[in-house]
Amino acid sequence: MRIYEELFIIKPDTPEEEADQYVEQLQTQLTTAGATIDKVEKWGKRRLAYRIDKYREGSYVLLQFTGDANLVKELERRLRVADMVLKFITVRIDETLKRLEKRKKVRDKRAAKRATAAPPPGAPGAPAQPSLEKQMTETPAMPGLPKEA
Secondary structure, three states, X not given: OEEEEEEEEEOOOOOHHHHHHHHHHHHHHHHHOOOEEEEEEEEEEEEEEEEEOOEEEEEEEEEEEEEOHHHHHHHHHHHHHOOOEEEEEXXXXXXXXXXXXXXXXXXXXXXXXXXXXXXXXXXXXXXOOOOHHHHHHHOOOOOOOOXXX
């Protein structure tokens, strides 16, 4: 089983009830085929990057589900033949989620290592920082100007 995201754009002149009914139909089709629906987000009408079939905007819908490759083929076939769907894209995200989780573990491990290795400034055992007055007196003069005595 793999995790997929299906983003599709519905024509803007499609009635809201009809679009909702179509999304429900897709959900029931996925669940009866053995998939689990993780989330459904309706992003609403948005402007398209370029004109598609004389439309400048469309209603975006995002489906995230867990299933197998045959299920994705059937879902894409249904989206392709639907008159109300302008465009769709399917992305497999389980590999990306694994990679992000692995990167987070490495980052957390590194942060924990840093926290135990160096004490924070001002803590006992930390190197003392020079005072502001000492820093001001030790700053070198600007190049080209005579040093102050």
